[in-house]
Amino acid sequence: MTEQNRNGRARTGAGGRRRKPPARRRRAGIAVSGAAAVLVLAGAGLGYVYLKLDGNLQGVDINAQLGTDRPKNVDDGSLDILVLGSDSRSGDNGAYGKDEGGARSDTAMVVHVxxxxxxxSVVSVPRDTLVERPACVDGQGAEVAGESRAMFNTAYEVGGPACAVKTVESMSGIRMDHYIEVDFTGFKKLIDTLGGVEITTTRAIKDPKSHLDLEPGTHTLDGERSLGLVRTRKSVGDGSDLGRIQLQQAFMKAFVEQVKDVGVGTSPKKLLDLADAATKAITPDSELDSVQELMGFARGLMGISAQDVHMVTLPVRYDPLDPNRVVPVEEKAQQVWKALKADRPIPAAATEDTATGKADGVVK
Structure with missing residues (x-):
């Protein structure tokens, strides 16, 4: 006998696993990827467009790789999505440095709708957070051993998307309904196709490594400078990853708001170009890797504006054994995860008196 999952699809009761979806593919997300989904929704109209955009989409079957050893799939109408920004230096991304030891998840956000x-609500997980990384199976079916005090972003490095999802589910006790990965080069092209993103800086940001030189004031950032902003760390706050997260959160809000202004007055060519760039920018789980599935997913997010998104950073403190790393403040971190698991707002007390990176207010 079947029941309905959070997206309204039938799934089997055994182990909480969804019934294998149709062979057609799917794709999207929120923040970078939720906005991309709106673009796809706006641009996909004719049959030939479906074929063109479907050809851009290649999903990852997270469910098959993780099996049944996962948190319960709670069907309460909410959604939980892991959004990762990959710092792979392969291919066109080589301009951003050498690939040392494989790709890592440079940006990680747990999005709860x-x-x-x-x-x-969006919970940013610092890449330098020391966690108990569980054993997992990588994309080639190889066993990957667990590790104590492992940096969070090594989960993606050693085991790919499925290991990253399993690590988040282990930390939070929440099953991820979807996975979205955003690529450096694709992100740049998407911003350029959009025409840039307008942000306001309250202080100068100068970082040659990130190709960034911004005076205080309002700027329309192209793809190169947008990528520089979300990746810079040494030039803001205390130079930590926590400061960079604050810039990322401010930028994502501006991006989401600007994407929502794309509408019927936009030329068909630009809509198609945006949809093409969006579908090339992301790698989703296998339940979002077709235009049809992506459109359905996007429709469910269109009522959310930037003002409706509450962004926090996982409560952490600097590790006493290594000041370049952070560790979760367990009691407060559990307040965050319990709130999301119960589909409730994150209490303000959960993020008070924790490490911040001191970069708040640099971008608004």
Whole structure:
């Protein structure tokens, strides 16, 4: 006998696993990827467009790789999505440095869309967070051993998307409904196709490594400078990854708001170009890797504006054994995860008196 999962699809009761979806593919997300989904929705109209955009989409079957040893799939109308920004230096991304030891998840956000899909919370997980990384199976079926005090972003490095999802599920106790990966080069091209993103800086940001030189004031950032902003760390706050997260959160809000302004007045060519860039920028799980599935997913997010998104950083403190790393403040971190698991707002007390990186207010 079947029941309905959070997306309204039938799934089997055994182990909480969804019934294998149709062979057609799917793709999207929120923040970088939720906005991309809106672009796809706006641009996909004719049959030939479906074929063109479907050809851009290649999904990852997270469910098959993780099996049944996962948190329960709670069908309460909410959604949980792991969004990763990959720092792979392969291919066109080589301009950003050498590939040392494989790709890592440079940016990680757990997006919780509340029941009714009118509001969302985003929890940024610092890449330098020391965690108990569980054993997992990588994309080639090889066993990957678990590790104590492993940096969070090594989960993706050693085991790919499935290991990253399993690590987040182990930390949070929350099953991820979807996975979205955003690529450096694709991100740049998407911003350029959009026409840039307008942000306001309250202080100068100068970082030659990130190709960034911004005076205080309002700027329309192209793809190169947008990527520089979300990757810079040495030139803001205390130079930590925590400061960079604050810039990322501010930028993502501006990006989401600007994408929502794309509408019927936009030329068909630009809509198609945006949809093409968006579908090339991301790698989703196998339940979002077709235009049809992506459009359905995007419709469920269209009621959410930037003002409806509450962004926090996982409560952490600097590791006493290594000041270049952070560790979760367990009691407060559990307040965050328990709130999302219960589909409730994250309490303000959960993020008080924790490490911040001191870069708040640099971008608004």
């Amino acid at each position: 509340y029941e009714g899909h009118k509001k969302a």
